[in-house]
Amino acid sequence: MKVKSFTTVNYVDLSPLATIRETISAFLGYRVDIGCITKDNKLIGIVHKNSIYQALIDNSSLDDPIKPLINKNVITIQKEQSLYEAREIMVKGNVSQAVVLDQNQDVYGIMSKSDLVNSHMTAFQDTMSRMKSLIENLQDAVISVDSNLRITTYNQTAINLLNLNGKHLLEAPIDLFLPPFRRWLIETLKTGKIQDAKRITFQDLTVIASFIPIREVNLVTGAMVVLRDVTSYENIANELETTNRLKRILDSALELAYDGVVITDNNGQITMVNKGFMELYQIDNQLNVIGRPISKIAPQIPSEKSLKYNENMEGELIQINNHPCIVAQMPIYQEGKKFGAIFKIIFQQLEAWKDILHHMEKLESEISYYRGELYRISKETNPFSAVISINPKMERFKQDAAIAAKSLSNVLITGESGTGKELFAEGIHNLSGRKGAFIKVNCGAIPEELLESEFFGYADGAFTGAKKGGKPGKFELAHNGTLFLDEIGDMPSSLQVKLLRVLQEQEFERIGATKTTKVDVRIVAATNKDLAELVKQGVFREDLYYRIHVINLHIPPLRERLDDIPLLCNHFINKINSKTKKNIIGVAPDVINRFQNYHWPGNIRQLENVLERAFHYSHSKWIELDHLPKELDLLGTGNPLTIPARQEQNLSIDRKKSINQTEKEVILQALKKSKGNRTKAAELLGVSRTTLYQKMKKFQIKEELELRFTSS
Structure with missing residues (x-):
């Protein structure tokens, strides 16, 4: 708390030429014991009522000037100082009152002991309020x-x-x-x-x-x-009926397998075994092997091929407890990340190995199904996890998309090109619970003469060159699922009529067919055009517009979510690093600053393309300004992002903090890679040791670095 909040600003202000009579009158009027002597609001000294009393006792006249009574040795404090500092100053000066000055050294008011008491009571109440909140x-x-x-x-x-x-x-x-x-x-x-x-x-x-x-x-x-x-x-989610059902499927599949099966996590710790494996290794209780390394329980199995080198092994003949066995193994992946491995050991009736392999393949199919179901459940839990964002608008959009996914209505996703409309459409399908497929059609990429056959398919012999047996269209493929119509604003008028009928009747006829095909399809459409304006122009049918425009979701463009740019840059750099042999640390802070001042007409797709090009042209550990495409207006020469004047200052502060945070994280990464060696870290960053130490001091990295190394 600051001194200014508890200062008495209604104080006695006297001229050096004032008389004792005027001073007493002012004291009585303000009911105070002290007055400030000022000239042009600058403090000269103070006069206290005790000095007045003593002067009167010494037979001074009421009309005598107070100049001889002025005390120029005054204890002062600044109004922006804290109350604790003010208290220390007054205690050290052994005074009950002090003059408060502002930043121009003009008199602001008087602070007394009673003011300090009031301030400390307020601080005490504040502390009690905070402590109460913590306890609750x-x-x-x-x-x-x-x-x-x-x-x-x-x-x-x-x-x-x-x-x-x-x-x-x-x-x-x-x-x-x-x-x-x-x-x-x-x-x-x-x-x-x-x-x-x-x-x-x-x-x-x-x-x-x-x-x-x-x-x-x-x-x-x-x-x-x-x-x-x-x-x-x-932990609660693990008790859901779906998870338990899938686990029972896996347990049953393992027990029905003719031979030994063992599953491990990514560190080689056994998570599941079946009776065949226990029989082969003469194990009485599963608890004796669960959680133990497979290399200790089954050292004959070359488990490092799947666990360490990520290799599949179709079949290898080995000896286990004097039994000839065929071992097959493969790593288990989920969302592109390896989280374990499965091992199959064939040791019973090898003369009938074909029959055995058939059953093992069935087991493998069950395991694949289990993985797929787990993947689907994880996607349902967070179907928009691939959307990188901390922006409030995007968070609200994801919430609205999740609500829309649970409904039965058609959805229209609008937004500029490159904002990720297809990504959200697929997320809506995954969250909807529809069992059919997610089928995509780009209405602007298929020739007009082929659109009808693409949508509705054709029957056998419908036209010359038709595929024997006919071909299903996108609507049939999307039965019980979702049909994503991208760039629907480019759909020809002739097809709009037929599409409207299918949406109304949920049935259609293949080209050249005589019977009607019924389907259950949900439509998710997307466009970067103003469909309402196209309706006014007569280019797009009004009845079709209202049929697909039941729920409208508008994706914010990148220029409205500039706070996401540091996260997106880091995501794309990691993505490109994983595909190449280069290892770029990140994007330089001045590039981030320029990115956040650019208008991004191509949105996220354009940002990724710019970073990918710059990645290949970079010969250092960083993406710098001179690595960016010259044809882009990223150097601030024109078309800058327009920011309202009242928001510009706050946005500038936020960007500066974002840039500082990015720079700090990069320095921490370099120090971590070099295990705290400042010289090696400076080489990785391409700066001198002096510059590195200055940056570490600026961002208070020394303390945080010690904390991170200690915790790791």
């Missing part, structure tokens, strides 16, 4: 900040959950330790409303966070974040 939420992690986003309080649960060092937390900016929470804390301070149940990923931890405002005398003076580890929710 002790079952969760709690951290509070003041209006400047500096950490004021936290509980032990927060320290344990987030692996923080409590010594450096108090008064530290929230950005220093918990940057993902900054945006929601600002929103809470700004609106004074609770921001509830936000799913946030931080380092290796995923939490559900609620942001609660802290009020003092009806004013929002801070905020606190309440965190719960999402693991508790995942």
Whole structure:
């Protein structure tokens, strides 16, 4: 708290030429014991009532000037100082009152001991309020900040959950330790409303966070974040009937296998075995092997081929306990990441190996089904996980898309080219629960004369050159599923009529067919055009427009979500790194700054293309400005992103913080790769050691680096 908030500004202001009579009159009028002697609002000294009394006792006249009574040795404090600093100054000066000055050294007011007492009472009430909030939420992690986003309080649960060092937390900016929470804390301070149940990923931890405002005398003076580890929710999810059913399928498939089957995690720890494996290795109880390394239980199996080298092994003859066996193995993948391996051991009736292999293939099919179902469930849990964003507009859009997916209505996705309309359409299908396929049709890429056959298919002999037996159209392929009509604004008028009939009747006829085919298809359409305007122009049918325009989702363009650019850059750089032998650390801060000032007419697709081109032209560890395409207006020569004047200053501050955070993370990555060696880190970054030390001091990296190395 600041001195200015508790200063008495209604003070006695006297001229050096004032008389004792005028001074006494002012003291009585203001009911104070002290007056400030000023000239042009600059402090000359003070006069105290005790000095007046003594002068009168010494027979001074009421009309005598007070100049001889002025005390020029005055204790002063600044109005922007904290109350604790003010108290120390007054105690050290052994005074009960002090003159408060502003930044221009003009007199601002008087602070007395009573003012300090009032301020400390206020501070005490503030502390009690914060402590009460913490106690009420002790079952969760709690951290509070003041209006400047500096950490004021936290509980032990927060320290344990987030692996923080409590010594450096108090008064530290929230950005220093918990940057993902900054945006929601600002929103809470700004609106004074609770921001509830936000799913946030931080380092290796995923939490559900609620942001609660802290009020003092009806004013929002801070905020606190309440965190719960999402693991508790995942434990509940594991009890869902679907998961249990899939596990029973896997257990049954393993027990029906003729020979030995063992499954391990990515570290080679056994997670499942069947009776055949236990019989081969003479194991009485599964508990004796679950969780133990396969290399210890079954050292004859060359498990490193799948676990270490990611190789499939179709069949290899080995000896296990004097039994000739054929071993096959393969790694298990989910969403492109390996999370284990499966091993099949054929040892019974090798003369009938064909029959045995048939059953083993059936087992493998069951395992594949199980993986597929797990993948589908994970996609249903978060169908838009591939959308990289922290922007509030995009978060709201994803929530609206999830609601739309659960409905039965047709959906129209609008947005500029390159914003990811197809990605969201597929996510809506995955979340909808429809059992059919997701079929895509680009209405602008198929020749007009082929559109009808593409949509509705054709019967055997429908025309010369027709495929024998006919061909199903997109509607048949999408039966019980979703048909995604991309660029629907480019659909010819002739096909619009037929499409409308199918949407109304849910039936159609193949070209050249005599019977009607009924389908159950949900339409998700997308366009970057203004369909309402096309309706006015007579280019697009009004009745079809209202048929597909039941739910409208508009994807914000990239220029409206500039805070996502650092995340998107990092995502695309990692994506390109994984495809090539190069290892780019990241995008330079000045490039991020330029990116956030560009209007991006091609949106995210354009950003990815720009980064991919720059990646190949970069000969260092960074994407720099001179690696960018010259034909783009990324150098600020024209067409800059227009920002309202009242928002420009705040946006500039946010960008600067974003750039600083990016630069800091890159330095930390280099230090981590070099295991803390400053010289090697400087070489990786392409800077001098002096520059590296300056940056580390600027971002307070030394303390955080020690913390990270300690926790790792």
